[in-house]
Structure formats: structure tokens, C-alpha cells
Amino acid sequence: MIELDIALARAGFSLAVNFTAGNGITALFGESGAGKSTVLHLVAGLLKPDRGRIAVSGTVFTDTEARIFVAPHRRRIGYVFQDALLFPHLSVRQNLLYGSWFTRGPADGISLDQVTSLLGIAHLLDRRPQTLSGGERQRVAIGRALLASPRILLMDEPLAALDIDRKREIIPYIERLRDELKLPILYVSHAIEEVARLADRVILMSGGRVKSDGPPQQVLSPKTGSGDDRFARVSILTAGKPTYDEKYQLTQVSHPAGRITLPGRLAPDADPVRIVIRAIDVTLALSKPRELSIRTALPGKVSAISEPLGAVVMVEVALAGGEVLAAAVTRKAADELGLGEGDQVYCLIKSVSIDDRLMAAP
Structure with missing residues (x-):
């Protein structure tokens, strides 16, 4: 010690x-x-x-x-x-x-x-x-x-x-x-x-x-970096039980809120794995979308909305299991969706936006 x-x-x-x-x-x-x-x-x-x-x-x-x-x-x-x-x-x-x-x-x-x-x-x-x-x-x-x-x-x-x-x-x-x-x-x-x-x-x-x-x-999640820097804001989610799709070279991991799809094959001992997700890579929807290329859609409840940071607001979404995912959205989008605390939303995350290189097997 x-x-x-x-x-x-x-x-x-x-x-x-x-x-x-x-x-x-x-x-x-x-x-x-x-x-x-x-x-x-x-x-x-x-x-x-x-x-x-x-x-x-x-x-x-x-x-x-x-x-x-x-x-x-x-x-x-x-x-x-x-x-x-x-x-x-x-x-x-x-x-x-x-x-x-x-x-x-x-x-x-x-x-x-x-x-x-x-x-x-x-x-x-x-x-x-x-x-x-x-x-x-x-x-x-x-x-x-x-x-x-x-x-x-x-x-x-x-x-x-x-x-x-x-x-x-x-x-x-x-x-x-x-x-x-x-x-x-x-x-x-x-x-x-x-x-x-x-x-x-x-x-x-x-x-x-x-x-x-x-x-x-x-x-590190969700308030890393200065509060007004949407590029520095990240969240870290903990998931496990990876399964690998050989045909498409994708890995799915299990999170209490749902399955998360990652590119590539994870290291053999990567269970649990911590996934870093940038706030600018999270899209919010009021219902689960269909016919989209996005593979990961995690349901959650809006727990906080920041004061406007210029054209942007930070929306924090509480997921099943107690972790929080931050999403950077424009004020106009938040207003048009009528977002407020307690609202049920889906967090959409593009698999290719997740940097898997330090998680993946060498």
C-alpha cells in the first residue's frame, strides 16, 4: 500500500x-x-x-x-x-x-x-x-x-x-x-x-x-474533460459474455441494458470489458428504430439535461444496471423531441464508432 x-x-x-x-x-x-x-x-x-x-x-x-x-x-x-x-x-x-x-x-x-x-x-x-x-x-x-x-x-x-x-x-x-x-x-x-x-x-x-x-x-464516465467540450465527454460501459460472428467479424457483448455490437474479435480474456463511448457518437430516439444500419440500441431513462453549451446540450441517460450514458445533441433536436427528465429513450451507437483496438486480440 x-x-x-x-x-x-x-x-x-x-x-x-x-x-x-x-x-x-x-x-x-x-x-x-x-x-x-x-x-x-x-x-x-x-x-x-x-x-x-x-x-x-x-x-x-x-x-x-x-x-x-x-x-x-x-x-x-x-x-x-x-x-x-x-x-x-x-x-x-x-x-x-x-x-x-x-x-x-x-x-x-x-x-x-x-x-x-x-x-x-x-x-x-x-x-x-x-x-x-x-x-x-x-x-x-x-x-x-x-x-x-x-x-x-x-x-x-x-x-x-x-x-x-x-x-x-x-x-x-x-x-x-x-x-x-x-x-x-x-x-x-x-x-x-x-x-x-x-x-x-x-x-x-x-x-x-x-x-x-x-x-x-x-x-471517467460521464464527466471526463471540461464540461463545455463535447469532444471530451465520454461514458464507460461494462459488459461481458462476448460472442464472435466469424462471418461478419463482429463481437456482441452483454450489458444489462442490452447487447452491444463491436467490430473485430476481443482479446480472449476480455470479460468483463470496459467500452469507451464518446457522447458525440450517441444518437437518441423516442422509439426503437427499424431499418437502420446501427446495431446497438440501448433503452434508458433521461436522468439529466445540461444547460445549453451554445448549440449543444448534454443528455445523460440512466441505463439498466446503474450505468449512465452521455449523449451530445443539438438544442434544436432536444426541443423538437421534447426531451425532459424521466423520458424513456433509446441510445443508438454505431459499432464502427467504438475504438476496439486496445480491446481486440493482437
Whole structure:
């Protein structure tokens, strides 16, 4: 477990953050400049707070009142950066073992064999970094961090430098870390689909403060982004029991409100799956339409309508199961439909509008 209560002031920026986090992935999410990477630097000991306390698994790293500050190299931190930062003159094996050379970890810490098996990199051990793909390099970087026998793993946008195919390659390995190692992991990312898939918990940051804290479905849906930005507004629905149509290459998943159709085949272990739906991709109808190309029509009840945002209003629809789906519609459309709170509507979602690439099997 990590316990963090810190404050830091710099020219033009102040940070004041207080939270605790257990094992699994806690994602720090928010706009650039929110202070996410600064939190990681403080945990790693690369920065000293003006005030506060940081403890991981009962070991105090920083306590300004007690005048405790453990040097970074004594904290047993595993740190994975956006770029793999491997030593080009060393083999993969040597890069991996570098993580343990300066570490006084427990004798029963994770072994090289365990790391290579967990990350699927045993066949790469004798190669040099310049011969690896971006996804392979990042897996080696994660392995090096794990061989430091870390108390906590810090991951600062580890997929940001990768293309979509490499992201799809590496995400299942990060899920294995989350599920098998039972380490606390602080994970920074700007990618909402990535966070929705990986995070057990999301801490939404803005201006150096914690704006919201909870499970991804609660924090990221439906009010992610600034309230007047219809392009930033998303909802996250949780569904399961996927069935695949080989002929049409479509997957259907079950939600309490109905079946949702997705393009492509989901990853084999994608149950449950979190689906990110943009508000601008939701159309509302007062009755279930016929003879449309749209495959997904979820019934629900209007729970809220925002004040006009220029020509647009945000309509929140409560679905069976308790989740909420946000739809961006024009004021004229809302008026012509006579939409009001409590009205029964159908939420129409085009399958092709759902970005399945991080959900789909690589």
C-alpha cells in the first residue's frame, strides 16, 4: 500500500495531493500540467516535497515533520518511463540484470526466469536493444524495473511512444503484472481507452489537485474533460459474455441494458470489458428504430439535461444496471423531441464508432 500526503510549490504551480492506494493499477489521469508525473517523481525521491509524508508497504520514504528522506536508490522503486532507455551496448539479459545489480531486495524476490516468462521475452535474452521492436524494448524495460525487487512500480506513460499495434502487444503483459504480482502500481497516462482497460482505480487530477477518485466507470464516465467540450465527454460501459460472428467479424457483448455490437474479435480474456463511448457518437430516439444500419440500441431513462453549451446540450441517460450514458445533441433536436427528465429513450451507437483496438486480440 502507498500512503501519500504531500505539498509542493514551484513558480506558477502548486501541488497538494492526499490519497492512499493498494495493490493493482492506480491510474493518475488528467490534462498536461496537472501534476501526474510530479507525483511519481516525489514518490521516487527525485523531488522533495515542501511538506508531507510518503510511505509504501509500511516503509516511510519521506516525512518532512520527522525529517526523513530516503535516497532514491534506497527506496526499491521500479520506474518505467515513456522511452525504454535501455543500454545499447548491453544484451537484453544484461539490461535486465542491471535492475538487480544495485538492489538489496529480498532473497525471495522475483527471478530472471519469472520475469522473462511473465513478459514473454525469454527468446530475446541474447539480442541487443537496437534489434527489438518498440513493444519488445518496453517489455525489457518493465522487466528491468521488476528485477529491482520493487516495493512499488511507477509507470510514466509507458505506451505513449508506441504505435497502436505495439500497444496491443504490450497491454496484456501489463495486465499480467497487475493480476499476478500484487504490487502497487502508479500509472500515468493521457489515453482514456488505455486507462479504462487497465486501471483498478483512477485518480483524476487537475491543477495539482485530486479532482475525483474511484473506479474508472465512476471517474471517467460521464464527466471526463471540461464540461463545455463535447469532444471530451465520454461514458464507460461494462459488459461481458462476448460472442464472435466469424462471418461478419463482429463481437456482441452483454450489458444489462442490452447487447452491444463491436467490430473485430476481443482479446480472449476480455470479460468483463470496459467500452469507451464518446457522447458525440450517441444518437437518441423516442422509439426503437427499424431499418437502420446501427446495431446497438440501448433503452434508458433521461436522468439529466445540461444547460445549453451554445448549440449543444448534454443528455445523460440512466441505463439498466446503474450505468449512465452521455449523449451530445443539438438544442434544436432536444426541443423538437421534447426531451425532459424521466423520458424513456433509446441510445443508438454505431459499432464502427467504438475504438476496439486496445480491446481486440493482437
